[in-house]
Amino acid sequence: MKPAAFQYHQPCTMQDLLALLDQQSGTKMIAGGQSLAPMMNMRMAHIEQLIDINQLPELAFIQDGQNQVMIGAMTRHHEVASSDLLQRKCPLLAYAAQTIGHYVIRQRGTIGGSLCHADPAAQMPLIALTLNAHFHIKSIQQDRVISAAEFFQGAMTTALQENEFLYSIAYPCFSNKTAWAFEMFNRRHGDYAIVSVALSVEYDDDEVIRNIRIGLNGVADFAHDYSLDCAPFLNQTFSEKWLEDLSQHLMSQFLPFDEERISASYRLDLAKTLITKAFQRVHVRFLKDRG
Numbered sequence: 001m002k003p004a005a006f007q008y009h010q011p012c013t014m015q016d017l018l019a020l021l022d023q024q025s026g027t028k029m030i031a032g033g034q035s036l037a038p039m040m041n042m043r044m045a046h047i048e049q050l051i052d053i054n055q056l057p058e059l060a061f062i063q064d065g066q067n068q069v070m071i072g073a074m075t076r077h078h079e080v081a082s083s084d085l086l087q088r089k090c091p092l093l094a095y096a097a098q099t100i101g102h103y104v105i106r107q108r109g110t111i112g113g114s115l116c117h118a119d120p121a122a123q124m125p126l127i128a129l130t131l132n133a134h135f136h137i138k139s140i141q142q143d144r145v146i147s148a149a150e151f152f153q154g155a156m157t158t159a160l161q162e163n164e165f166l167y168s169i170a171y172p173c174f175s176n177k178t179a180w181a182f183e184m185f186n187r188r189h190g191d192y193a194i195v196s197v198a199l200s201v202e203y204d205d206d207e208v209i210r211n212i213r214i215g216l217n218g219v220a221d222f223a224h225d226y227s228l229d230c231a232p233f234l235n236q237t238f239s240e241k242w243l244e245d246l247s248q249h250l251m252s253q254f255l256p257f258d259e260e261r262i263s264a265s266y267r268l269d270l271a272k273t274l275i276t277k278a279f280q281r282v283h284v285r286f287l288k289d290r291g
């Protein structure tokens with residue numbers, strides 16, 4: 001199928017982009033087009049004014065800040081996945097980007113597009129929520145910065161107003177005592193995952209666990225950060241008993257849903273397996289890095 005007719009704009013400066021967003025109603029921006037183009041073709045999205053932001057190279061960057069890494073919204077998934085800086089400073093994000101869809105999708109799809117699309121099974125919203133990333137949003141009137149928890153308002157819904165766009169995202173850097181893991185399960189390579197787990201654990205010199213950040217997709221109606229639920233398990237060392245108790249506790253927080261072909265109980269079983277795998281992988285990584 002072909003999309004319904006629309007007006008096409010291709011701003012070449014940020015000022016032009018801001019002015020277009022301010023003047024036109026019924027607008028949508030197109031970044032990599034990997035989600036929006038199929039929706040337009042299937043007539044699931046009706047757009048009057050399409051603003052193509054591919055001629056704005058200043059929106060594609062990965063910058064080293066003091067304690068954070070800033071990523072421009074138009075940075076492609078493959079650039080996030082292969083960035084040396086991110087592999088050193090925010091390896092969980094780089095790794096998760098490698099697991100998105102297929103090669104071609106990662107070449108075109110952008111981090112900003114994925115975050116603004118807010119698919120409940122997508123990797124990028126999950127990582128942003130788990131790591132408490134911050135979103136820099138621009139409009140002609142103002143710049144504002146909000147947390148991932150404020151940005152995502154549910155499946156396919158964000159806090160962006162019609163005249164705003166996502167400029168960049170800031171992720172906190174990992175300390176050298178932090179180990180991480182990303183586990184997901186999908187039926188076929190390249191499919192969205194049924195359940196995924198993003199995890200980072202900070203240890204002290206005595207192997208005591210001081211901080212846990214954990215988020216899951218697939219056990220509620222949107223990606224969710226369960227880090228606060230881990231508070232009773234901090235200031236302890238890793239053991240199989242500790243892990244069993246922690247995963248049981250986390251399971252009691254989940255609200256999985258039944259679908260025709262995937263039951264809620266299947267999602268719960270999968271979540272338990274992936275959480276266990278993630279913590280075990282993290283612990284092995286921590287011991288290996290310590291030497």
Ligand SMILES: Cc1cc2nc3c(=O)[nH]c(=O)nc-3n(C[C@H](O)[C@H](O)[C@H](O)COP(=O)(O)OP(=O)(O)OC[C@H]3O[C@@H](n4cnc5c(N)ncnc54)[C@H](O)[C@@H]3O)c2cc1C
Binds near residue numbers: 101108109
């Ligand atoms: C076959 C297939 C498999 C896929 N598998 C996965 C997968 O496993 N995991 C996964 O996470 N994703 C998957 N995707 C989706 C892919 O990651 C997309 O790249 C991503 O969802 C959207 O990025 P995009 O740059 O293509 O955005 P677009 O499709 O161009 O835009 C998506 C939405 O974001 C808005 N938007 C884009 N940029 C901005 C901005 N800077 N500010 C404000 N609004 C903006 C657009 O208006 C639109 O509403 C898959 C896609 C396909 C086709």
